[in-house]
Amino acid sequence: MVGCWGVGDVREEETDVPSGFAFGGPCAAPGRCPRVRATRRLPAATAAALGGRTAEYVLAAALLLARKYSDSTAFRIGVRRTARTADAADASLAVAMPSGTTVSEHLDTVTAGLAALTGTADAADAVPPKVVCVVDGPADEAAGADVVLAGEVTADGVVLHADCHAHVHDAAFTERMLGHLAHLLQQLTDRPGAPVGTLRLPTGPEAEQLRGFNDTARPYPRDSSVYALFAAQAAARPEQPAIRHQDGSLTYRELERQALRLAALLHSHGVGRHTRVAFALERTPRLLVAVLAVLRLGAAYVPLDTQLPAARRDALLADSGAGLLLVDDPAVTADLPVLDLTRPHDADPGALPDLACAPEDTAYVMYTSGTTSRPKGVLVNQRAVVRLVRGTDYADLSAGTTILQTGALAFDATTLEYWGALLNGGTLVLVPATTVLNSVDLGAAIERHRVNTLWLTSTLFNQLVEQDPAVLAGCQVLVGGEAVSARHIAEAMDACPDSVFINAYGPTENTTFSVTHRIARRYTGRVPIGRPIANSTAWVLDRDGNPQPLGVPGELYVGGDGLSDGYLHRPDLDAASFVRARPGGREERLYRTGDLACWNADGLLDYLGRTDDQVKVRGYRVEPAEVESQLCQLPSVRDCVVLLRRGDDGTGVLSAYFTADQPLDPAQLRADLRAQLPDHMVPSAFRQLDELPLGRNHKADRAALAALEPVDGAAAAGAGRAPRTPLETTVAGLFAEALGVPSVSLDDSFFDLGGHSLRMMRLWNRIRSVTGRAVELRQILDAPTVAGVVAALEGSTAAAAARPKLMRRS
Template sequence: YGELNARANRLASRLRTHGIGTDVVVGLALERSITMMVALLAVLKAGGAYLPLDPDYPAERLAHMLGDSGAKLLLTQAALLDRFAPALRTSGAEAWLLDTESGDGDDANLDLEIHPESLAYVIYTSGSTGLPKGVMVRHGAVTNFLATMAEQPGIARDDRVLGLTSLSFDIAVLELWLPLTHGAQVVLADRTAAHDPAVLKAMVARHGVTMIQATPSSWRMLLDHDETTDWLPGDGRVLSGGEALAPDLARRLTALSREVWNLYGPTETTVWSARHRLDAAESQPMLGGPIGNTTLYVLDGHLNLAPVGVTGELFIGGAGLARGYWQRASLSAERFVPDPFGADGARLYRTGDLARWRADGVLDHVGRADHQVKIRGHRIELGEIEARLREQPGVRDSVVVARELGGSRQLVGYVSGEDALDGASLRAALVPVLPDYMVPSRVMVLPQLPLTPNGKIDRKALPQPDARPSERAR
C-alpha cells in the first residue's frame, strides 16, 4: 500500500502541475497492470476525473469519446500509442507514456479537498442516436456505493478480490476500489486472462481469491469450462450482475459458493442500486431491495406508485445518481426527472426497466420498457447499431433485436434496401466502428421490414435466423 500510494502521489503531483484539478477529465488507455492502478489513483488524487478508454474499442469510437469529453491529456503506453493516434489528432489531446514512470514529483499526499459533487469519472455508454454518451459520476455517489457494499455483500482485510472487468464497464469500480478502501487485496487479471477460463480458475486458486464479481455470461464461461468446483474457496463470495441471472445459472452458483449475490443497477446510478442474497431454494432470482441511501420506485405511466404485484417502470433515486450526461442537457432532463416523493431538487433516474414489488418487499425484474438490451453484461442501445447499419451504402432501413440463439443471447440485424445488399458484408462493415459485443452475430437482408398497422416496424414479425452468420431472406 505504501509503494502504491507513493507512486500515485508522484504522478498526481505532476498532473496538478499540468493543470489537472476539479472536474478536469483525463483519458486512461492502459493495459491491466499496476501502472493502471497508479494512474487511476493519481487522477483522483489530483482532483480530476478519469475517462476509461478500452484499447479493444474501434478507433472511431475512441476518437469520439476522447474528443467529446474534452480531455486534453491521455495517460497511455507506447504499445498502445498507434491505436490512439487518430483520436489524438482529432481531439488535440496530449499523450503521456507511463511505461517508464518519472521519478519526478513529491511522494507525499496532496493537500486537496474533494467535494461530493465533483466528478470522479466519466464513462461512456451506448447511445440511441448512434453515438455513445458520457455519464458523469460524482465522488459522493462512488463513496456511498463503496460504503454500502462494504456492509453487504461485505469486505474484510483478509479478502482477495478478483479484478476481472474492463475499466470501461463500471462494475470495475467495485473490484478495484472496494478492496483498496478496506485494506484488502486486488488480484488483477490482464486482458488475456480475463477471457480464458482455465487461466482465471488457476489464478483464483493460486492467489486464494475470496470474492469474484462477474456477469452471468462470464460465470457461464467459467462454469462450462469443466466440472471442478474446488477452485473457489467454499466460504468465498460470488457476485453476479450486469444482465439477467437465469434460474439454472443461479442454481449452479449457489452450489459453488455458500454466499451468492444478484446485483442490479444502471451506470447512471453508480454501479449497483439493488442487491439480493440468493437462497438455493429460489426458483427465480430477484433484484431484491435497495442499497444504502437509495430509493427504488415502481411507477405507472403517470408517475404514480404501482401497487404490489403490478408491473411498472423502475425509477431510482438517492445518493447514487450521476450528475447527468456530459454535454447532453436535454437527454439528462429526459432521463433524470424531478422526484415527486422527495425534497425540493431531488431527482429520479428512469431506468427503462419493468419491475414489480412482491408482497414480501422484494423486487422482481420483468423486462425492458424500450429497446435497450444487455449483451455479455454490456448495456446496449439498439438504436446505435441501427444507425450504423443505415449509414451503409444501399441500406434503406434497419432494425436490430436480441434473440436467444444456440443457448445464448445474441444480436441479429435486419436491413432492407438495394438488391445487391449482402448480410456478411454489412456485418463486416460494423466491425471497425463498433465494439465486438455490439456487432450483430447475424445480419439478414429483407425485401422490406415488416410493419404494424400503425406503420411502425413489427419486431415480432421479423424472421428467425438460422445458424449462418448472415443470410438473405425472401
C-alpha cells in the same frame, strides 16, 4: 381516443385497447382453473358518499384500477348490469382515461357509457374482456373472465366482491386488490376535482411498507473524497498488499508513492481540479496508479477500452473534453496530447498542490450506448463512488477482502472492484482478461491470490458453472449485468455451500449497484433482484409517477447517494431520464431505468423486462438504435432494424435486418461496423430484405422480423474446404458445437460465424478436453479457423502465420 363506447362502436384504431392486466399467465383450461374469492365491506362514510350512484362509482373505480394494473390510459372492461336478474345485459365498455382527466369528468364519462349499454345484451365480443365488472350485484364467474369485480348494495351498506382465476391472482393479492378498489372509491368521493393521474393505489399500510423498503440510511463517510479515503488506508496499513498481479504485488505505501509521482507529472501537463484525463491502459498496476494520480489532482478519469476501434475512441475523446490521454502502447495516437506511461518519467511530488476535492466533484465519466450514433457519457461523482463501497450492507467489504478484477476497463463493475478493495484496506487482484474466462485458469488465480470476492456477468457466470461450479467455492460472488439464471445459481449453490451468491442490479447512472439480493434458497423461476442497498432508494412507479404496491408492475426508478450527475453535454437526456418525484412523500431525485419491475410477495423486487428496445449483450447495455444508426450510414443501406436473438446456449447476439439499393455482403457490413463500433455492438447475423415489414402503426414490425431467421455467416458455414484428417474433423465439430451451427469448413472464421470471447473460451476448453492437446488463446485469435487451430495443435505455425490476423474480440 376520447370518451367511451360500447362493444358495437369500437373503431379500428381502438382495437388495441387492453382488456386484461399486464401480469398473470394464460389458463390452459379456463373452465377447470381454480378460482379465489374475496369480499370487503366499504366504510360507512365512503358508502354514504356514493349517493345512490354505486354502479357508476364501482365501474369508474374498476376502470381506474385496470388503468393502474395494465399501465394503460385506456381499458376495455366487460360490464354485467346485475348477476341476479333475467334481463342482465353483458357488454364491454372501452374508456379513455388521460392523466389530466378529472375525477368528475371520468364519472360523467362512465355514467354516460353505462347508460348507453342498457339493452345491448345481444351484442357479442369477438374477444371477450378478461376483466368484468358486475355493477349491481355479487360477483360470479362471468363466462370465465380472469377477474370479476362487483359492487353490491345490501341492507348493511356496500359490499365489494372479487372472483379471480388463481393463475392470475392468489388469495392474498385478491384481498389486496379489493383494498385498492376501496381506496380508489374513497379518493373518487373525496377528490372530485383531482386529475385521475394523481390517484394512488397503495393503501396507508402499503404506502408505509414501501417507505420501509426505502429506509436505507446508514452512516458512511459521505463527505470524503475517494483519494482521501485511499490515503487513509495507505497510512493505516502501508505494508499490506494493495494490488497483487502476475509479477508480484504492490503495497499501499508503494502504490501511493507511485501515484503521487505520476500526479506530479500530470500536474505539470496542466491536469487539475475539474479537468478530465482519458486513458486506454491494459490491466496492470499502472492502471490503478493512473486512476489514483488523476483523483489526487481533483480531476476525473475517462476509461476507454483498449480494443475500441480508432474512430469510436476518437469520438469519445472529443466528446469527453479530456485534455490528456494516458496509454501504455507507444503506437497509439490521438488529436490531443498523449502520455506513454511505459516511458520513464520523473517528477517531484513535493510540488503537488494540497488535495482539493468536494464529494460533488466528478470522479469519472463512463460511456454507455446511446439511442443515436452518439454514446452517453455518465458523470459519476465522488460521493456516489464512496456510497457504493463504504458503510454498505449488500456484501462484506473490509480489510480482509481480496477482489479479483473481472470487469473490462470501461465497465462500471470496476468501480466496485477498485474501490471495494482500496477504500477498505483490502487487496485488488489483477490478472489477464482471458484468465477469468475459463474455470481452470480462474481456479488457479483464486487459489494463488486467495481471492474471496468477485463480480461476474450472468453470461460468464453461467459458463463457469457449466465448466466447474466448484471453482467458486469459498467466494462471495456477485452476479448481474443480465437476468440471473435460476438453474445455474442452484447448481453453484449445490457445489459451493460455503459461498455467498448475490444477485446485483444497477445501471451505470446509479453507480454500479442499486438493488441486490443475497440468494438464500433455490428458485425455479426468476431470481429476485432484491431491495435497495444502503443509502439508496428504489421505487416501482406507474406512468404518472405514483408508487405501485406489491404485485403490481411498473417502471423501476432508483435514487439515493449513488445517483450520477447526469450525462455530459446532454441536457435533453438529463431532463428525460432524471426526474424529481415524491413517491414516499419526500421529494427526491430519481433515475428512470426503463426496466419493468414488481415488488413480489416477499417484499423483493422482480425484474420483468424493458419498457423500450434496450438490450444487454454479454453484460453490456446496447441501444439497438445506435447500431441501426451506424448501419444506415453505410453505402447503399436504406433502412434497418437490429434485434437481440438468443442462441442455443442462451447467449444474446444481435441480428440486423436491412434493405439496400443493391445486394450487400454481410461479411463486408460486419467489417465496416467493426471499424466504428465495439465488438459487442456488431451484429453477428444479417438478413437483407426487399422491404421491412410494417405494423399497424406503420413502423417496422419487430415481432414479424423476429420470426424471420437471419441469413448470416452461419448460414454459409461449412461451404468451404471440408475437413480431411481426423484432427480436422474433430476440431471442425468443436467449432460447430461452440457456434451452434451444423458444420464448419476449414477456412470459416470463428468470429464471422458469431463467435465472441465467451464462445471462444468454450471452444478452447472443449479442444483441450477432447483432443488432450493445448492451444494458446492467442493462436485462436490470430488464426480463428479450423485450419489455423489444427496447425497450432500440430505445432506448425506456418499455416497460421500465413493467414490474415484479426483484431482481438473482447
